[in-house]
Amino acid sequence: MCIRDRSTWDQQSMANQSQEEREVQDSYQKLNKEHVAQVMHFYDIGEDKRQHELVLETLKNTGAERRAWRLHNGILVEMTVKEAIPDLENAVKNLEIKSKEAEAASKKTEEQMKALEAKYEGIIAAAKQVKPEEKKAEIEAKPGDKSTGLLAQLLIKFQYENCLLYTSD
Numbered sequence: 001m002c003i004r005d006r007s008t009w010d011q012q013s014m015a016n017q018s019q020e021e022r023e024v025q026d027s028y029q030k031l032n033k034e035h036v037a038q039v040m041h042f043y044d045i046g047e048d049k050r051q052h053e054l055v056l057e058t059l060k061n062t063g064a065e066r067r068a069w070r071l072h073n074g075i076l077v078e079m080t081v082k083e084a085i086p087d088l089e090n091a092v093k094n095l096e097i098k099s100k101e102a103e104a105a106s107k108k109t110e111e112q113m114k115a116l117e118a119k120y121e122g123i124i125a126a127a128k129q130v131k132p133e134e135k136k137a138e139i140e141a142k143p144g145d146k147s148t149g150l151l152a153q154l155l156i157k158f159q160y161e162n163c164l165l166y167t168s169d
Contacts, residue, residue, distance in 0.1 A: 021123045024116065024120045024123045024124070025123060025124070027116065028113065028116050028117075028120075028123075028124050031109055031112055031113045031116065032113065034109055035106060035109040035110055035113060038102060038105050038106040038109055039106055041102050042099065042102040042103055042106055045095055045098050045099045045102055046099055048095055049092060049095040049096065049099060052088055052091050052092045052095060053092055055088060056085065056088040056089065056092065059081050059084060059085055059088065060085065062081050063081065064080065064081050064082040065080055065081070065082065066080065066081045067079075067080060067081075068080060068081045068083075068084040070084055070087065
């Protein structure tokens with residue numbers, strides 16, 4: 001009777017352990033997806049900032065009384081270049097602030113991932129392994145493929161580089 005009780009206890013213990021492993025893997029994968037989304041958001045903000053700076057540079061070389069149009073909340077607004085420049089400068093400053101916030105959020109998530117990695121090394125190693133269907137999708141849509149957009153290419157490149165880092169350990 002003691003052997004059967006111990007056997008039952010071992011099975012329950014293994015079930016609880018595998019449940020904990022799944023929870024750790026799920027939370028790690030969730031953090032990883034969140035981190036990728038944050039990095040993509042950071043790149044999007046940087047691209048918007050560069051575009052605003054390009055327009056600002058172009059407008060500074062034009063006459064102050066020339067007409068300019070700006071799309072604001074889906075409405076095209078007419079103004080002069082003199083009126084548009086301060087708006088663009090303010091937009092660039094706001095995008096810089098958003099960029100710093102996005103970078104800080106990304107670093108925080110990365111730190112959480114590293115903490116999980118340090119605490120659960122063996123479990124996280126299993127979570128990092130690339131699934132065959134994910135690897136096939138990466139091969140089918142390699143960075144530089146003309147059929148995918150720039151953001152999709154960046155995401156694929158980021159995931160591909162992370163997979164190489166994970167498998168080289």
